Amino acid sequence: MISKRNIKRISLTLLVILFCVIFFLLNxxxxxxxxxxxxxxxxxxxxxxxxxxxEALVNNKLKESLINENEELRKILKLEKxxxxxxxxxxxxxxxPIVLSGMGYVNKGKNDGVKEGYLVINDxxxxxxxxxxxxxxxxIIFPHSPRFSTLVLVGENQIxxxxxxxxxxxxxxYIPTQSKINIDDKILLSDNSGFAYTSFxxxxxxxxxxxxxxxxxxxxDLIYSSGAKFISIVKNEKL
Amino acid sequence: MKNFNYLQTILASLFVFLPIFPHSNxxxxxxxxxxxxxxxxIFLATGINSNRIIGxxxxxxxxxxxxxxxxYADTFSKIxxxxxxxxxxxxxxxxxxINDVLMIFSFLILHSFLVFAIYRHLYNVNLIDYVxxxxxxxxxxxxxxxIMLFMIKYTSxxxxxxxxxxx
Numbered sequence: 085m086i087s088k089r090n091i092k093r094i095s096l097t098l099l100v101i102l103f104c105v106i107f108f109l110l111n112x113x114x115x116x117x118x119x120x121x122x123x124x125x126x127x128x129x130x131x132x133x134x135x136x137x138x139e140a141l142v143n144n145k146l147k148e149s150l151i152n153e154n155e156e157l158r159k160i161l162k163l164e165k166x167x168x169x170x171x172x173x174x175x176x177x178x179x180x181p182i183v184l185s186g187m188g189y190v191n192k193g194k195n196d197g198v199k200e201g202y203l204v205i206n207d208x209x210x211x212x213x214x215x216x217x218x219x220x221x222x223x224i225i226f227p228h229s230p231r232f233s234t235l236v237l238v239g240e241n242q243i244x245x246x247x248x249x250x251x252x253x254x255x256x257x258y259i260p261t262q263s264k265i266n267i268d269d270k271i272l273l274s275d276n277s278g279f280a281y282t283s284f285x286x287x288x289x290x291x292x293x294x295x296x297x298x299x300x301x302x303x304x305d306l307i308y309s310s311g312a313k314f315i316s317i318v319k320n321e322k323l
Numbered sequence: 324m325k326n327f328n329y330l331q332t333i334l335a336s337l338f339v340f341l342p343i344f345p346h347s348n349x350x351x352x353x354x355x356x357x358x359x360x361x362x363x364x365i366f367l368a369t370g371i372n373s374n375r376i377i378g379x380x381x382x383x384x385x386x387x388x389x390x391x392x393x394x395y396a397d398t399f400s401k402i403x404x405x406x407x408x409x410x411x412x413x414x415x416x417x418x419x420x421i422n423d424v425l426m427i428f429s430f431l432i433l434h435s436f437l438v439f440a441i442y443r444h445l446y447n448v449n450l451i452d453y454v455x456x457x458x459x460x461x462x463x464x465x466x467x468x469x470i471m472l473f474m475i476k477y478t479s480x481x482x483x484x485x486x487x488x489x490x
Contacts, residue, residue, distance in 0.1 A: 180343070183397075251446045
């Protein structure tokens with residue numbers, strides 16, 4: 085029989101181990117190593133020079149974030165030039181902080197020509213789909229949401245399937261079991277209207293399972309859509 | 324019950340509101356934290372009164388209002404666990420640092436498990452996918468809850484009586 089004191093000791097040890105694991109999992113030791121190198125390697129550094137170094141570091145960080153934002157906007161412009169899409173550029177402004185949240189809001193609505201069902205992309209891949217549309221803003225449904233579904237083409241033979249979310253991740257479903265699909269095959273966007281989307285890759289085949297007479301394909305290389313800032317809404321006049 | 328001062332109340336409101344706007348990454352820790360969960364834990368550990376329950380309900384329903392029906396599972400789990408923990412804390416719990424930390428971990432793990440059970444039942448979610456998605460937020464939520472709990476409950480600004488004369 086373990087005494088209460090020992091239970092506490094064991095739980096404390098487990099907690100310490102958990103913290104150590106978290107510490108290394110999140111790469112926090114790199115932050116500390118930076119701290120030690122900057123503070124202990126040069127003990128003779130005066131306070132004034134440290135002040136200027138800190139200021140330069142802050143400026144550098146700000147500059148870096150501006151460059152990143154600029155780069156993101158440039159990529160969106162490049163996407164518009166290179167693709168055949170007619171795009172409406174927007175920004176994700178509001179998102180629920182709930183971990184498995186499957187939707188957010190963008191700052192473009194009916195007044196900007198946005199309609200329900202339009203797909204949302206950025207230069208890296210698929211971000212989601214437009215849900216309800218209001219005058220000046222609209223809902224965006226992320227691919228892992230159970231409300232999300234869109235037509236995709238899978239593999240060299242471009243077999244069509246439905247790309248759906250299950251609340252946590254996304255799968256391609258309703259592909260006949262006799263279809264020839266291999267691991268790492270490309271998954272391309274599609275719609276019923278033609279081949280305008282087929283040059284846009286959203287991911288690759290990771291795993292193929294069989295479910296209720298159809299294939300169920302797990303998709304890899306999907307982007308972290310909830311973390312996107314600048315997005316482009318693809319205009320589709322047929323919707 | 325540990326009372327909050329004005330600064331702590333203001334910071335708590337910012338902590339609730341700012342993560343709604345993504346890329347305010349100074350406070351939302353990259354979108355991996357759920358302030359409503361952290362608030363529930365802090366309130367359970369520091370004590371509950373009617374004002375705190377109103378604040379908590381406001382936060383939970385604010386987050387639900389900007390989410391779709393998928394958010395109901397999360398909200399149900401939070402409310403259910405809050406009431407259960409509230410009952411058990413009143414009946415059987417004695418306050419100590421280790422118990423508070425264990426309470427944080429058990430609350431977060433039970434919340435994740437309950438949400439998984441609901442998602443599994445409704446959408447047949449795969450366990451590995453779920454664990455992949457939830458692990459980092461779970462770590463972030465637990466770390467931030469522990470840090471905040473220690474900041475609020477176990478540290479306090481030293482109060483010395485002001486000296487109006489020279490000794």
